[in-house]
Every structure is written in structure tokens, then in C-alpha cells.
Amino acid sequence: MGGHAVDSDTVFSNYQAVTSKTFVVSLMCEFIGVMVFTxxxxxxxxxxxxxxVNGLALAIWIYTAAxxxxxxxxxxxxxxxxxxxxxxxxHSILYIFLQIVGAIFGALLxxxxxxDAHVSMGDGAPGCFDNTVIGKGLTHSQLFGWEVVMTFTLISVVYACGVAKPGHGSFTPLVVGLSLVACAGTGGKWTGAALxxxxxxxxxxxxxxxNNVAYIYILAHLLAAVLACSIFAFVSGWGPLSPFQSM
Amino acid sequence: MGGHAVDSDTVFSNYQAVTSKTFVVSLMCEFIGVMVFTxxxxxxxxxxxxxxVNGLALAIWIYTAAxxxxxxxxxxxxxxxxxxxxxxxxHSILYIFLQIVGAIFGALLxxxxxxDAHVSMGDGAPGCFDNTVIGKGLTHSQLFGWEVVMTFTLISVVYACGVAKPGHGSFTPLVVGLSLVACAGTGGKWTGAALxxxxxxxxxxxxxxxNNVAYIYILAHLLAAVLACSIFAFVSGWGPLSPFQSM
Amino acid sequence: MGGHAVDSDTVFSNYQAVTSKTFVVSLMCEFIGVMVFTxxxxxxxxxxxxxxVNGLALAIWIYTAAxxxxxxxxxxxxxxxxxxxxxxxxHSILYIFLQIVGAIFGALLxxxxxxDAHVSMGDGAPGCFDNTVIGKGLTHSQLFGWEVVMTFTLISVVYACGVAKPGHGSFTPLVVGLSLVACAGTGGKWTGAALxxxxxxxxxxxxxxxNNVAYIYILAHLLAAVLACSIFAFVSGWGPLSPFQSM
Amino acid sequence: MGGHAVDSDTVFSNYQAVTSKTFVVSLMCEFIGVMVFTxxxxxxxxxxxxxxVNGLALAIWIYTAAxxxxxxxxxxxxxxxxxxxxxxxxHSILYIFLQIVGAIFGALLxxxxxxDAHVSMGDGAPGCFDNTVIGKGLTHSQLFGWEVVMTFTLISVVYACGVAKPGHGSFTPLVVGLSLVACAGTGGKWTGAALxxxxxxxxxxxxxxxNNVAYIYILAHLLAAVLACSIFAFVSGWGPLSPFQSM
Structure with missing residues (x-):
């Protein structure tokens, strides 16, 4: 799949050599997209x-970067x-690095x-996921469960619409954004809906x-990533780069 | 129609032999979709x-399962x-069974x-359709009427967009979800908008x-299913599996 | 254009002989659609x-009938x-007749x-356009102006997306519905946003x-219909049935 | 590119000779669209x-004019x-002139x-961007920054969806409109979200x-226009009319 031209049918499937200008541009897109989205x-x-705002900002930046x-x-x-x-x-390591740097610049913005906002202002700052946004009475296990279910939903949408063939083409960014709207519309009151x-x-x-809860969110997101991948692999098969591919 | 490959034009028309892996995967999709939607x-x-949340969660899981x-x-x-x-x-019996099991697991979640939520907590629990969500002064007949009109709307959208040819392709899941948004935006105050x-x-x-009103909802949904099918059959003809087909 | 098969590219351009089953079915669709929308x-x-609710109910019933x-x-x-x-x-006379009958049945529903709703209950009944929904201080001329601008917007969308070629295909019903959302989101406070x-x-x-204001609404809608037609005819030409066609 | 027929794949790329009827019609579309949108x-x-209302009104008029x-x-x-x-x-000068005239007529409407609205009523009039809509404590630099980020987002969406190939076809007007919804849903409280x-x-x-802040808004919009163009040119290359094209 590497080195292919842009495939307009599947917006999540194109990448180029790490040293290509196309890949540098991709990293820039991930950086800018996450920065403004954040x-x-x-x-x-x-x-x-x-x-x-969260769901639509995600959708429009996926459209822009897709x-x-x-x-x-x-x-x-x-x-x-x-x-x-x-x-x-x-590619993935560089993407994740640029996404995190983008989010940091977004928070700086x-x-x-x-x-009244300023760096190091602690819990309650705009955009934070901390005890001020976690719903009253929610245990850490429930926080973890909520973020797993919501993130699993979002990534399953990405697979079914953007990776699978036939997917849903240019509907994909909208559907991914709407999945965040739906999750944040209910789970936002309990976890803030990070995903x-x-x-x-x-x-x-x-x-x-x-600081004291960030690991719960991140572990939940990683578990959801594994879950969504497992189910998609069972349903539609592993990706072309998977070692299981040749089994 | 049975045994065909996925037809991307009509998202509601593909199925495989009951014993195929594809069908087992389909049942899993219905289970997971209804669970998270619920x-x-x-x-x-x-x-x-x-x-x-209800309409968009429905839309995104239809996209994912379509x-x-x-x-x-x-x-x-x-x-x-x-x-x-x-x-x-x-196929239909197994689908309905898995959909109901999915909804039960969703409620367990x-x-x-x-x-503060726990099993057997009775009327007023989250997601219930009981006297605490039914609008003041609404008679049982009116409850029945509301659910018939709303469910008829949703299923008519399914037929016109997802079963008829030409339908509306990848617009279908969105339109079905928006039909739930529209119905719940008005009927939600009267019946809770189950559909x-x-x-x-x-x-x-x-x-x-x-317990005392569930049968009203379910009978309304079944009547709406018959109504929507009748009108669609009059407009566009029976499906390929219908005994009326050969009349 | 008459007698053509359904043209999926232009959802507003297909019709059949008045005596055909297809046309009877079309009338039924207009009736049911307007009834449930109302x-x-x-x-x-x-x-x-x-x-x-108004915009999305319109959109989904246009999808269903398109x-x-x-x-x-x-x-x-x-x-x-x-x-x-x-x-x-x-065709037009029969359509308009069935649309009005549909709206009457919708109001009966x-x-x-x-x-607490009952026939002949007068001003303030659900769905009425009367002095109880007209904004404070709005003159009859302003009421007329608002409805002209809003209805002109809606019909211009219909022309540009659904009649013109190339239009916007299956986006059309959604865009028409969203035009009602946009208009009702502002003009709803002044006129109730009938359109x-x-x-x-x-x-x-x-x-x-x-009774005392209905004529203002209806005249505004008719003027908007003439305006939208005039501009569309200037931009893209008259329709195939127009006497001006041969000029 | 000049003189081409309408290209339905890229809604932002068609124009005709300044003296053609098509171009006069285009100017009329820009005028009417901005007038009603305003x-x-x-x-x-x-x-x-x-x-x-702002985002959807923009979307539907882009659909209509596209x-x-x-x-x-x-x-x-x-x-x-x-x-x-x-x-x-x-072409651009005439477009911008007609857009501004359209906005003036929209404000007259x-x-x-x-x-209670009347010309020359000063700050606080409907639709104004003045000190009555600017958030408490926001400095002029922050006002400038907000409008740059938001306008940059909107124009980037226009480039990625409507100018780049492959873009997102008839999704483009919707996505542009939703970018205004997302921006106004957060920045509206700080700047009124002009863009x-x-x-x-x-x-x-x-x-x-x-009068005292208009230049801040407009300079921010122009800077955002330069930024979005620069990044797009780096990513996808200059347009066919650019002098840099031949470098």
C-alpha cells in the first residue's frame, strides 16, 4: 500500500515514505489539525x-487533513x-509525537x-480532564469504563467507515465527528469525554x-484501541502490514 | 439476493447463509451496535x-454495521x-434475539x-420507558398513537433510503438517525420516544x-412495522422473499 | 421530460401521467409526507x-418521497x-390539493x-400561525417581509440543489431541511417560520x-415562489414546460 | 482554467470572462447570498x-451559489x-465589491x-461586531488572535474540500458551514465570530x-487568508494563475 497515490475512496489509507515531502506535509497536517481542534x-x-464544538471541530479538521x-x-x-x-x-510514532505536540500548542493558544488563563494554573483550567470535570460519585473504574466505551465507539466508526472497503467515503469525517458529539452529549457530564x-x-x-487521573484516561484509550482493532480484525481481517497477515 | 457480496448501494440488503462466518459477524454487529446505542x-x-445523543448514536452505529x-x-x-x-x-429471528440481548447488556452497562444506578431499581431508572417519562395527561391510546406515528416515520425512512432502488446510499444511516432526532425532539416529552x-x-x-406500559410501546412498534411495509409494498412492490411476490 | 424513469440525479424532476399508478403513489407520498411533517x-x-424538529422532519420526509x-x-x-x-x-393542482389535505389531517392528528388539544380551540392551538406566535411589535409588513425572505431562501435552495444540473443529488433534501432550521432559528421568534x-x-x-393573518403568510409564500422562479429562470433558463421556453 | 464549463467536482473553481452573462450571474449570486446570509x-x-443559524445559513447559500x-x-x-x-x-475585486454591497443590503433588511432597529443606531445594533459583543477582559491582541485562528480554520476547509483535488465534492458547503458553527460555538462568546x-x-x-474595532477584525481576516493560502501552497502547490507557478 505504501507509495500509492491518494485514494479518495478510503481517507485513512494513504501514506508515503517517511523522507518524502508528502509525509512531512502529513505530519504538519496532524500538528495543525490537533492544535486547532484542541x-x-x-x-x-x-x-x-x-x-x-468538539465533534464538529474534529469533523472539519479530519475533512481538511483526510x-x-x-x-x-x-x-x-x-x-x-x-x-x-x-x-x-x-510513521505511527511520528504521527503520535506530532499529535501530542499539536495538543500542547493548542493548550498554549x-x-x-x-x-485569566495562564500556564501552570492547575486543575480547572480550560480543556483539562481533572477532578473538576469528573461527575460526582463516579469511581475510577467507572471513569475508565466510560472512556473505553466511548473511545471504542469512535475508533470502530473510523474502521468501519474509513478503513473497511466499501466504507463510506467522504461521509467518514462527518460520522467520526458525530460519534464524538453523541459520546460527549452523554459522557461529557461524567468524564468530560476525552476519547x-x-x-x-x-x-x-x-x-x-x-495529574492524578490522566493515566486512567490514557489507559482506557489504549484498551479501546486494542478492542476496536481486535473486533475489526475478526470481522474484516488484519491490515496489510500485520504479521498475522501471513498466518 | 442471498449469498451476494456486499452491495454498497443498498446498505440494508445484504445477508449470507446462517452458518457462514459473515452471518455470525452480522449477529455480533447487531449485538454490539444495539448494546452501545442503548x-x-x-x-x-x-x-x-x-x-x-439518541439519533446520532443510532446513525453512527448504523454506519458502522451497514x-x-x-x-x-x-x-x-x-x-x-x-x-x-x-x-x-x-435470519430475522436471530437478529431480533441478538438485538434484545444487546439491549439487555446495554442496560447492564x-x-x-x-x-447510584443498580439492577431492579424499578421505574425511573436510566433509559426506562415508564410512567416517569410519559407526559402528563397522555392517555394510553395517545401513547400508542405517538409511538405508531414516530416508528412508522423511522421505518419508512429505512425503506425509502435503504431498501428502495435508487435509494440514498451512504446518506441512509444519517437520515435514519435524524428521523429519531426529529421524533424524539417532539415526542420525547410525551412518550420518551422509544421507536x-x-x-x-x-x-x-x-x-x-x-412493566405496565411496555406492551403498549411494543404493539405500537409492530403495528408501525406492518404499516410501513404495507405502504412500501404498495409503492415499490414486495421483496424477493415474499409469497405475494409470485401472485 | 414527462414519462421518464426516475432520475436519481435530480430528485425534483420526475413525474408520470396523471392516470398512472406512479402518479397516484406520488400523491399519496405528498399526502403522508405533509401530514407527518405537520x-x-x-x-x-x-x-x-x-x-x-421542523427542519429535520422536512428533510427526512423529502428523502422518503424524493x-x-x-x-x-x-x-x-x-x-x-x-x-x-x-x-x-x-399535476401541480393535484399536488397542492393533497398537500393541503395532508396538513389538515396532520392537524387532526x-x-x-x-x-387538552381539540378542534376549533382557536388561537394558541399547537402548530398555529397566529398573533400568539408573532413577535411583539412586528408590523404586518414586517411579517410579510420575513416570510418572503425565508421562503425565497428555501425555494432557491430547492432550485439550485434539486432542479439545476448539476445539482447536489442526495444532499438536496438535507440542505432544504437545514434551510428551514436556519430560518426558523431566527425568524421563528418573529413569525413562527411557516414558509x-x-x-x-x-x-x-x-x-x-x-384567521386574520393567514392571508399575509400565504401571499408572502406566493411572492417568494415567483421571486425564486424569476431569478432561477434568469440564471439557468425556464423549465421545459414553460411557454417562454420557445421565445 | 478560465472559460471552462461548470466542474461539479470542485465547486470553487469555475469562472467565466468578466463580460459574460455567467459572470454577471455569479456576481448576482454573491450579492444575494451574502445579503440573506447577513x-x-x-x-x-x-x-x-x-x-x-450563521453556520447553516452560510452552508445553504454556498450550496445555492456553488x-x-x-x-x-x-x-x-x-x-x-x-x-x-x-x-x-x-473577478476578485468585483466579487469582493458585490459581497460588501450584499452585506450592506442585508443590514438594511x-x-x-x-x-426598534433603525439605521445609525450605533453599537448594540443587530449583527454588529462592537464592544457589546466582545467578551469581558479580552484584549485587542486576543480579539485579533481569535479571529485569525477561526478564519484560518474556515479558509483551510475551503481549500482542502473545495479547491484541492480530490476534494470532498458536494460535502464542501456543509463542511464550510459546520466550521462556522464550531467556531461560533466557542469564539462567539469572545468576538461574536465574524470570520x-x-x-x-x-x-x-x-x-x-x-468603528473602533472593525479594523482589528478585518486585518485578522486578511492575515488568516494569507496564512491559509501559504500553507495550502506549500502542501498542494500554487494555483494556475500564480506567478510562482512558473518558478
Missing amino acids: FLGSTVSDKVFGPW NISGGHLNPAVTFSTLICGFYPLI VAALIP NPARVIGPLAVFKCG | FLGSTVSDKVFGPW NISGGHLNPAVTFSTLICGFYPLI VAALIP NPARVIGPLAVFKCG | FLGSTVSDKVFGPW NISGGHLNPAVTFSTLICGFYPLI VAALIP NPARVIGPLAVFKCG | FLGSTVSDKVFGPW NISGGHLNPAVTFSTLICGFYPLI VAALIP NPARVIGPLAVFKCG
Whole structure:
């Protein structure tokens, strides 16, 4: 699959050699996409718009990045496609690195453009996933469970619409975004609805918030990535880069 | 039609032999789809998001399941396509069974992940259709009428977009989900907007709620399934499996 | 164009002989579509969902009817396509008649399924366009102006997406519905956002409401139909049935 | 590229000779589109609908204009495609002129159809971007930063979906509209979310509002136009009219 031209049918399947300009551009897209997505999603002051701003900002940046980088914009998505054999190791590591750097810059932008926000302000800063956003009475196990179910939903949508053939073509970014709207519309009240390790790490790095719970979110995202990959592999087979491919 | 490869033009028309791996995978898709749809739809704590979470969660799981199981995710849809001759009997029975089991597991997930929720908690539990969600002054006949009109709308959309040719291709899951948004945005205040027997039975089985009204919902859904099938058969003809086909 | 098979590219362009079964089915579609659209749109009790229920109910019923009747569902749309030469006279008259009958049955359904609603209850009944929904301080001229601008928007969308070639195919019903969401989201506070003579006449006939202002709404809709047709004819030419065609 | 027939794959790429009827019609489309978009977007009285009315009104008018004028509807979009070599100079100047005239007429329509609104009413008039809509504590630099980020997002979506090949075809107007929904859903509370110089100039000309801040908005929009063009040129190359093309 490597080295192919852009395949407009499957927005999550194109990549080029790591040293190519195309790949450098892909990294730039992941960086910018996660940065602006993190910024817009972190600054919503009216709860009525929370799920919508996050879901639609994700959708529009996936649309923007889709034909260049595939529009992962989420380390959990990249990790899942890596272990399922749809994306190579070095590419994935670089993607995840740029996604996290993008989220950090997004959080810095929040600190710069929101009055009264400043770096290292601790729990309660805009866009943080910490005890101020976790629902009353929710145990750590329940927090973990919620993030697993929601992230599993989002990554399953990515596989079924964007990786499988026939998928749903240019519907994919919209459907992925709407899956975040649906999850955040209910789970937002319980966990803040992260569904994305970069969204947890960016604000943590900039605002020093959520230190004591960040690992729960991230482990949940990684478990969901494994689950979604496992089910997709059972349903549709492993990716072309998987060692299981030849079994 | 049986045994055909996936037909991307008509997301509700593909199925395989009951003993095939494809069919087992289809059952798994119906199970997972209804489970997560029930979970997300049952836990919405903010009324502003109720119709959206339900409609969008339905849409995204139909997208995810569409090219595998057809994405019925609703016993009323499966029942309607059965009696209209678009889906075989044994397949339909197994689909409906797995959809209901999925809804039960979804309700169990609700009990596990919502603080203060527990099995057998009775009326008022999250996701229940009982006297606590039925609008003040609504008679049982009106409850029945509302659910018939709304479920008829949803199934008619399924037929016109997903079964008829030419339909609306990959728009179908979105349109079906939006039909639930529209119905729940108005009827939600009167009936809770079930439109799906599995969504009634799952919470009833787990939380022991709505025992005295569940039959009204389910009979309404079945009547709507018959109505939608009748009108579709009049407009576009019976399905290939219908005994009326050869008349 | 008459007698052609369904053209999936242009959802507003197919019709058959008045005596054909296809045309009878088209009339039935217009009737059912307007009936349920009127019912769902008239019963919204939460203002937050008003524009959405109306816009999405319109969109899903246009999707459902599109490949059969073209999904006009609005006498102003049918009137505009008639005078622009895209739809024949007898067909149009029958469409408009069935649309109005559908709206009346929709209002009867409202009277049947909403507690405390009953026929002839006068101004303030659900779904009425009367002095109880017209914004404070709005003059009759301003009411007229608002409805012209909004209806002109909706019909222009119909022309550009559904009549013009290339249009926007299966996006058309969604875009038409979203145009109603956008208009109702702002003008709803001033006029109730009718944009459709049937939606005015149905409740008026059943609930005897809005007698003194109904003519303002309907004249505005008709003027908007003429305006949208004129601009479309200037931009893209008259329809195949227009007498101006041969000029 | 000039003189080509309508290219349905790329809604932002068609134009004709300045003296052609097609181009006159394009100017009319830009004028009407911006006029109604400005009117609908300026009159939203319920904050819950603000982002939706603006974003959806933009989307539907881009759909309506797309196959004729390309549906720019925003001087920042036209300016960006000009400097990137996708749209000719004279065409761009005329587009921008008509867009601004359209916004002025839209604001006049607001003055005519909203009770108590009248020309020259100053800050606080409907649709104005002035100190009454700017968030408390926001510095002018932050105002500038917010508008740059948001406008950059919108124009990047235009490039990736509507100019690049393969883009996202008829999804483009929807995605552009949703980018405005997402931005206005968060930045609306801080800047009012203009993202469009015409939307600033129209109300300013009619209501004499925001005189002291208008230049901040407009400079931000122009900088965003340059930024989005630069990144797109780096990613996908300059447009066919660019002098850099031959380098």
C-alpha cells in the first residue's frame, strides 16, 4: 500500500515514505489539525455547545487533513491502526509525537487567548480532564469504563467507515465527528469525554492539571484501541502490514 | 439476493447463509451496535442533548454495521423487512434475539457505569420507558398513537433510503438517525420516544421498570412495522422473499 | 421530460401521467409526507428543538418521497416549479390539493394525540400561525417581509440543489431541511417560520386559528415562489414546460 | 482554467470572462447570498441558535451559489484564492465589491424587518461586531488572535474540500458551514465570530457600530487568508494563475 497515490475512496489509507515531502506535509497536517481542534474544543464556555464544538471541530479538521495525512488527529486512532497492521511503526510514532505536540500548542493558544488563563494554573483550567470535570460519585473504574466505551465507539466508526472497503467515503469525517458529539452529549457530564490521549496530555503539560487521573484516561484509550482493532480484525481481517497477515 | 457480496448501494440488503462466518459477524454487529446505542441513549442527563445523543448514536452505529449486517439495530425494522419479504425468517429471528440481548447488556452497562444506578431499581431508572417519562395527561391510546406515528416515520425512512432502488446510499444511516432526532425532539416529552422494542425490553429486563406500559410501546412498534411495509409494498412492490411476490 | 424513469440525479424532476399508478403513489407520498411533517412540526413543546424538529422532519420526509413524488411537500414549491415550467398544471393542482389535505389531517392528528388539544380551540392551538406566535411589535409588513425572505431562501435552495444540473443529488433534501432550521432559528421568534402555505392552512382549518393573518403568510409564500422562479429562470433558463421556453 | 464549463467536482473553481452573462450571474449570486446570509445571521435573538443559524445559513447559500459563482460569499475567501492564484484579479475585486454591497443590503433588511432597529443606531445594533459583543477582559491582541485562528480554520476547509483535488465534492458547503458553527460555538462568546470582512462592514455602514474595532477584525481576516493560502501552497502547490507557478 505504501507509495500509492491518494485514494479518495478510503481517507485513512494513504501514506508515503517517511523522507518524502508528502509525509512531512502529513505530519504538519496532524500538528495543525490537533492544535486547532484542541484549542476550539477547550474553550467552549457554554455547555450547550460543548459536544457540538468538539465533534464538529474534529469533523472539519479530519475533512481538511483526510486526503493528505488520513486525518487521524488522535494517538488512539494511530495506535489502533498500527497494531492492526494498517499503518507502519515509524510513521505511527511520528504521527503520535506530532499529535501530542499539536495538543500542547493548542493548550498554549488557550493560555494566550483566554483572559485569566495562564500556564501552570492547575486543575480547572480550560480543556483539562481533572477532578473538576469528573461527575460526582463516579469511581475510577467507572471513569475508565466510560472512556473505553466511548473511545471504542469512535475508533470502530473510523474502521468501519474509513478503513473497511466499501466504507463510506467522504461521509467518514462527518460520522467520526458525530460519534464524538453523541459520546460527549452523554459522557461529557461524567468524564468530560476525552476519547483522545493528546487532548489529555496537551492541557496537562501546559496547565499542570489532572495529574492524578490522566493515566486512567490514557489507559482506557489504549484498551479501546486494542478492542476496536481486535473486533475489526475478526470481522474484516488484519491490515496489510500485520504479521498475522501471513498466518 | 442471498449469498451476494456486499452491495454498497443498498446498505440494508445484504445477508449470507446462517452458518457462514459473515452471518455470525452480522449477529455480533447487531449485538454490539444495539448494546452501545442503548447505553449511550439511556444515560443522557441533559435534556437538551437527549434527541441528539439518541439519533446520532443510532446513525453512527448504523454506519458502522451497514456494510456487514445492514445495520438494522431495531427489532421493528427487522420484523418489517421480514414480513415485506426482504429478509429471511431464521435470519430475522436471530437478529431480533441478538438485538434484545444487546439491549439487555446495554442496560447492564448503564447499571455498572452510572453512580447510584443498580439492577431492579424499578421505574425511573436510566433509559426506562415508564410512567416517569410519559407526559402528563397522555392517555394510553395517545401513547400508542405517538409511538405508531414516530416508528412508522423511522421505518419508512429505512425503506425509502435503504431498501428502495435508487435509494440514498451512504446518506441512509444519517437520515435514519435524524428521523429519531426529529421524533424524539417532539415526542420525547410525551412518550420518551422509544421507536424500538429492544430499547423498551432491555431496561425492563434489567431495571424491572415500565412493566405496565411496555406492551403498549411494543404493539405500537409492530403495528408501525406492518404499516410501513404495507405502504412500501404498495409503492415499490414486495421483496424477493415474499409469497405475494409470485401472485 | 414527462414519462421518464426516475432520475436519481435530480430528485425534483420526475413525474408520470396523471392516470398512472406512479402518479397516484406520488400523491399519496405528498399526502403522508405533509401530514407527518405537520404533526411533528406542530407539537414541539421545547423551544430549543423547534427549528430542528421542523427542519429535520422536512428533510427526512423529502428523502422518503424524493424518488417517488420529488418530495415537494410545500404548495409554494409546487407553485414555483409550475410557473417556471418544471411541473405541469394538472399535476401541480393535484399536488397542492393533497398537500393541503395532508396538513389538515396532520392537524387532526395533533388534536387527537395532544392532551387538552381539540378542534376549533382557536388561537394558541399547537402548530398555529397566529398573533400568539408573532413577535411583539412586528408590523404586518414586517411579517410579510420575513416570510418572503425565508421562503425565497428555501425555494432557491430547492432550485439550485434539486432542479439545476448539476445539482447536489442526495444532499438536496438535507440542505432544504437545514434551510428551514436556519430560518426558523431566527425568524421563528418573529413569525413562527411557516414558509409553507399548507402549514398555515392545516391548523387554520382544524383549530380555527390565525384567521386574520393567514392571508399575509400565504401571499408572502406566493411572492417568494415567483421571486425564486424569476431569478432561477434568469440564471439557468425556464423549465421545459414553460411557454417562454420557445421565445 | 478560465472559460471552462461548470466542474461539479470542485465547486470553487469555475469562472467565466468578466463580460459574460455567467459572470454577471455569479456576481448576482454573491450579492444575494451574502445579503440573506447577513440578514439571517444578524437577527438571531436566542443565543442557543446563534452558531447554527450563521453556520447553516452560510452552508445553504454556498450550496445555492456553488455551481454558479463558486459560493465564496466572503471577501477573505476571495482574497485568499486571489493571492494563491486560483481566482483572477478583476473577478476578485468585483466579487469582493458585490459581497460588501450584499452585506450592506442585508443590514438594511435587518433595519427594515426588526422592530426598534433603525439605521445609525450605533453599537448594540443587530449583527454588529462592537464592544457589546466582545467578551469581558479580552484584549485587542486576543480579539485579533481569535479571529485569525477561526478564519484560518474556515479558509483551510475551503481549500482542502473545495479547491484541492480530490476534494470532498458536494460535502464542501456543509463542511464550510459546520466550521462556522464550531467556531461560533466557542469564539462567539469572545468576538461574536465574524470570520468575514463583509459581515463586519455591512452593519458598520448601516448602523454605524464597531468603528473602533472593525479594523482589528478585518486585518485578522486578511492575515488568516494569507496564512491559509501559504500553507495550502506549500502542501498542494500554487494555483494556475500564480506567478510562482512558473518558478
